[in-house]
Amino acid sequence: MNAEQVVKKILSEAHEQAEAIAQDAQQKRQRQTQQLDEELSAYRAETERLANAAAEDRRSRMLAAARMENARAFLAAKADLLDEVFGKAQERVVKLPDEQYRNVMIRLMQKAVETGDEEVIVGKNERRIDDGFIKQVNRSLGAGFKGNLRLSDQRADIRGGFILARGKVRMNAGVEVLVERLREALETELAARLFG
Incomplete structure (x- = not known):
């Protein structure tokens, strides 16, 4: 084989090797591109899933906050109505x-008196x-009471x-205290009737 043929053969083999390397590189690049596309698609899907979950979580928190605010407003309105009642x-x-009024106060005083020797303090008006x-x-107090109110x-x-x-x-039988005691005793029942 002469030198020219040897050079041609070397060039031909180099060209074939270059073609094989280029083809291999092209296949490798395609595989990497496909893998990157798959990873990007998975990343997008995961990002969308996380965004949807975050949006749902935010929506749930907003709904819970709105429900709590409504419950608070309802309880405040209930309390206002009971205060009014x-x-x-x-x-x-x-x-x-x-x-x-006097009959009610006589009955209250008869029940409240412990010895019949108490001082009765009334309101300014x-x-x-x-x-x-x-x-x-004093005349109506039974036996065992001094009758010295x-x-x-x-x-x-x-x-x-x-x-x-x-x-x-001191034993407070002021109207405010009596109604407050009555409220404590009846509030649950009254609330059930009003808001049942």
Whole structure:
């Protein structure tokens, strides 16, 4: 083989090798591109899934917050309505006709008296519980009670009712306190009836 043929053969083999290397590189690039496309597609799907999950989580949190706010507003409205109901109850007791009011107060005082020697403190504007009323209560006290209730010169900041005082011990039977005790006893039942 002459030199020219040897050179041609070397060039031909080099060309074939270059073609094989180029083909191999092309196949490798296609495989890598396909793998990258698959990874990118999986990344996009995962990103979309995470975005949807985050949106759903945010939506759920917003709904929960809205429900809590509605529940808070409902409870506040309920409390306002109950306040109004019990406020009107206080007002009705204070505005009872004199005879009814005195009858209610006599029964309350008879139950509240411990010794019959207490001092009766009334509200600043109380006109229906007076000395005559106290004498009537003293006469109505049963056996075992002294019948020495007396009206105090001291006045309390109550709308109606009275406070019995014996030494440092005081028993508040003011209308506000009585209605509040009634509220504690009836609030659950009343709320069930009103909002059932």
